[in-house]
Amino acid sequence: MHLKKGKKTMNLVEVNGKTVEEAIARALKKLGLPKKDVEVEIVSSGKAGFLGLGSEDAVVRVTAKKGTNPRNPNKKNYTQPVKKSYSNTNSNIKLPLNVPGRPKNLPTQITSEYVDKTDLAGKTIRDILNYLGFADTAIKAKNPKTEEEGLGRIEASFNITPKSRDLKKDLGILIGKSGFTIRSLQTIVGSIVSQQTKENTFFNIDIDSYKSRKNEALSEMAMNIADEIRITKDPVTLEPMPASERRIIHLAIEKEDLVASRSIGKGIERKVEIYLEKKD
Numbered sequence: 001m002h003l004k005k006g007k008k009t010m011n012l013v014e015v016n017g018k019t020v021e022e023a024i025a026r027a028l029k030k031l032g033l034p035k036k037d038v039e040v041e042i043v044s045s046g047k048a049g050f051l052g053l054g055s056e057d058a059v060v061r062v063t064a065k066k067g068t069n070p071r072n073p074n075k076k077n078y079t080q081p082v083k084k085s086y087s088n089t090n091s092n093i094k095l096p097l098n099v100p101g102r103p104k105n106l107p108t109q110i111t112s113e114y115v116d117k118t119d120l121a122g123k124t125i126r127d128i129l130n131y132l133g134f135a136d137t138a139i140k141a142k143n144p145k146t147e148e149e150g151l152g153r154i155e156a157s158f159n160i161t162p163k164s165r166d167l168k169k170d171l172g173i174l175i176g177k178s179g180f181t182i183r184s185l186q187t188i189v190g191s192i193v194s195q196q197t198k199e200n201t202f203f204n205i206d207i208d209s210y211k212s213r214k215n216e217a218l219s220e221m222a223m224n225i226a227d228e229i230r231i232t233k234d235p236v237t238l239e240p241m242p243a244s245e246r247r248i249i250h251l252a253i254e255k256e257d258l259v260a261s262r263s264i265g266k267g268i269e270r271k272v273e274i275y276l277e278k279k280d
Helices: 022-030 116-131 165-170 177-197 210-232 245-256
Strands: 012-017 037-045 056-064 137-144 154-160 203-207 258-264 270-278
Touching: 012 022, 012 210, 022 056, 022 210, 116 137, 116 154, 116 177, 116 203, 154 165, 165 203, 177 203, 177 210, 203 210, 210 245, 210 258, 210 270, 245 258, 245 270
Parallel strands: 154 203
Antiparallel strands: 012 056, 037 056, 137 154, 258 270
């Protein structure tokens, strides 16, 4: 995810944080230097306030010592920071596919026996996995508890995990390029449950915590961009991403001071812009 920016290399950063230690840690991360290679000036030690009111962040100014080679914080590569834990090997698949582990007796219809919508979704996912030859997997469901987890938006989250090390690699086919297959699976399961229950219901499906790790990386990226914008005052525009990932960026930016975010563009070209919030 590349940024539309271009600034000269900096060997000095001014960063804020909830505490002086946090601000220093952020500054060191931005410069890419250990503490022994920098000089630290505490601009403001901040204050806690009373009951959360009137609190102020600590502010530090960190300068690289002579002879050190700090990383340029304005030329970061913001390609979506996802660790590829799975190989996507579906490019040469020929149908019909005889998948090892696929049971001989496949379900002929959707189950009519279920406790609730989450139970129906879980059984539907199980049937789909069995049909595809991924019977040697475990499915765990949990209800969302925070806004980041989808509270108020989704009924439940499912995480599909392999029971063997060999299957871990093969599960990449369920992720697809940039998570496209997971999103398609979510749509299919949601449609089946909605049709059965006559209620519009949405679920989150993850493969071996792939999406969870990706969301954590997106949140960290948003925090780093916020630090940069407070220094350079320049807006940052990310590359297009799905609505679920844009939402993670927006939620992370909401927690950062002096910056804001908005979605721009249309359709598959919709992207996030992060900018310095203007004071009234």
